[in-house]
Amino acid sequence: MDVLKICNFFEDYQVLARYYDTVRLVSVKDNQVLYLQETHKAEGELLKQESCFCCWDKDEPCSNCISLNAAKQKEKFMKIECVANKTFLVEAVPVEQEDGSIVVLELVKELCQLKLKEDLFPAWLRNKAESLGIKKALFELNESATRDALTNLFNRRYMDERIQQDFELATLQDREISVVMIDIDHFKRINDFYGHAVGDEILKQISSCFVEYIRQDKLDWIARYGGDEFIICLPQCNLQNAVIVAKRILLSISNFKFQTSCGSIRLTASAGVGSYPSTKGSVAELLKATDEGLYKAKNEGRNKVVALS
Incomplete structure (x- = not known):
């Protein structure tokens, strides 16, 4: 223009x-x-x-x-x-x-500024708005809409919207973007043996294994994809570096002692990695490649990272 x-x-x-x-x-x-x-x-x-x-x-x-x-x-x-x-x-x-x-x-x-204008809002309404703390309420509302209640990571709704935005931005700016999908190995056995309450205790703690290895001051983010699956989005990160991040996270999980009501539990996880522009096309194709990598990691013995391009 x-x-x-x-x-x-x-x-x-x-x-x-x-x-x-x-x-x-x-x-x-x-x-x-x-x-x-x-x-x-x-x-x-x-x-x-x-x-x-x-x-x-x-x-x-x-x-x-x-x-x-x-x-x-x-x-x-x-x-x-x-x-x-x-x-x-x-x-x-x-x-x-x-x-x-x-x-x-x-x-x-x-x-x-609106609540300061007396000609627009009566005094009782301005006072009520201020006492309720509108800004805090808006923040809490946004958090509840985008956060997973159990893990406090972002939820599936946030993931669906955010990953599309990040992918479009990457294609517009001709930059790389990578996605890591992580799934806890044999998590169903843990739920069946110890009970779902213990499984929830593990899910609450697992985020600590993620956050150390992502760039919190930049654009990286983590979401609970569903059940015991998690998505880590790494904008401006190529496939090779995303694999390094995934391996570090899996090592962190395997070394972590999950403290539960039934005692200390150790476990492992598997990961699939996909990256654009290695994976051409759309967000759906990127997620499909990532999911296929995870499926292959599970079939090849678990506790490993598989990257597909």
């Missing part, structure tokens, strides 16, 4: 600045803000080097990027973002250009 088209576009959407604190146009391919209009400024400005995630005080793209979803699915998405004791409503609206490519119109409104 050239300068003239951007300016003409925002002339048509100038009315939006009356209702939102920030209106900006974003290229999801390279995470760049193309145009920014803020309510406290008379005119908008063209930007060439500003990253879209900088306004959220982040060094990497947002893990819950709705603009990427909006561009991919050509639908509007919304989210609540909490930054520096402020709460924002963010809307992402896809805009198709003449050449068929998609940019995203982001509309940002600070929700914290």
